[in-house]
Amino acid sequence: MKKIIIVLAVIISACNPQVEKETAKEQKGAGFFLPLEGEKFVVASDSLTEVWMNYIKAHNDRDLETIMSMNTDSISIEDQDGRLIQGKEMHKAALDAWFTAEDPKWEVYWAMPYKAVSGGEEWIIAGHQVTTTIDGKEKVQLHMIDGQIVNGKIKQFYIYSKGIPEPPKSALDSAE
Numbered sequence: 001m002k003k004i005i006i007v008l009a010v011i012i013s014a015c016n017p018q019v020e021k022e023t024a025k026e027q028k029g030a031g032f033f034l035p036l037e038g039e040k041f042v043v044a045s046d047s048l049t050e051v052w053m054n055y056i057k058a059h060n061d062r063d064l065e066t067i068m069s070m071n072t073d074s075i076s077i078e079d080q081d082g083r084l085i086q087g088k089e090m091h092k093a094a095l096d097a098w099f100t101a102e103d104p105k106w107e108v109y110w111a112m113p114y115k116a117v118s119g120g121e122e123w124i125i126a127g128h129q130v131t132t133t134i135d136g137k138e139k140v141q142l143h144m145i146d147g148q149i150v151n152g153k154i155k156q157f158y159i160y161s162k163g164i165p166e167p168p169k170s171a172l173d174s175a176e
Contacts, residue, residue: 029117040117048113048124048149055154056106056128062099064092072153080143080161102132106143122149130161140164 029040051070058066068088077085085091098104111126128143142164147157 041114044113044115072155076156
């Protein structure tokens with residue numbers, strides 16, 4: 001009887017399909033960047049998001065010392081008007097003037113860290129609502145940045161912006 005049970009157990013287990021164990025697959029990535037032919041990108045660590053959020057907090061706090069400590073020495077920024085800001089001193093002067101003239105405030109509404117598969121470069125793309133005040137009048141724009149982070153420091157970023165149009169006037173507004 002024991003032999004029959006053993007034979008049946010062997011037959012049953014032999015008939016069951018083997019469950020394939022999931023193995024770590026090589027990340028293939030997606031997307032492209034023309035200057036890096038063949039490069040693909042994957043989602044990176046949220047530690048990059050944390051670096052960027054701390055960077056924006058320092059901007060909102062007007063903490064130029066912290067901002068400068070978070071930049072690489074060769075920081076490079078291309079703003080929405082195509083102006084190129086290179087180096088910490090130029091960045092500090094530009095921010096100081098902007099803080100005084102327009103009192104900008106940032107609210108990050110999304111962020112996505114990503115990493116180059118073969119090259120290993122780490123980047124973050126993030127959307128911000130930026131409110132500036134000029135002569136007492138607030139202006140709101142949407143800014144998107146694409147920034148490279150190296151060893152926890154901001155190496156470079158590009159800024160793209162879009163104005164938010166005024167809402168259409170209603171018939172009630174026209175009557176006033």
